Amino acid sequence: MKYLVKDNTITIDPEGKYLKKTVEDFLNDYYQSKKNKYLLLLNKQILLDGTPVKHGKEIIDRKTITITFPEESIDWIPAETECKVVYEDAFIYI
Numbered sequence: 001m002k003y004l005v006k007d008n009t010i011t012i013d014p015e016g017k018y019l020k021k022t023v024e025d026f027l028n029d030y031y032q033s034k035k036n037k038y039l040l041l042l043n044k045q046i047l048l049d050g051t052p053v054k055h056g057k058e059i060i061d062r063k064t065i066t067i068t069f070p071e072e073s074i075d076w077i078p079a080e081t082e083c084k085v086v087y088e089d090a091f092i093y094i
Contacts, residue, residue: 012065023048024056026065040067 002013027037044052047066087094
């Protein structure tokens with residue numbers, strides 16, 4: 001398979017790996033949770049050859065898969081304080 005990642009979008013050319021397999025099979029192969037699969041389909045973030053996927057039972061065959069992920073935002077502000085080392089060994093740094 002060939003992948004192209006740009007910003008928050010990944011485009012995948014399955015190169016025949018998913019012949020007669022569904023979008024749901026593809027998402028299961030990449031261990032997506034039920035919630036994530038549901039949200040990706042609900043928000044029309046999965047496209048097959050540029051057409052939004054309506055349900056997970058659509059056959060992929062040789063179509064290009066495009067998945068757009070939502071923008072992530074940071075909800076915390078880094079502190080400007082120094083970090084003290086309390087304990088340190090070969091495996092742990094606290």
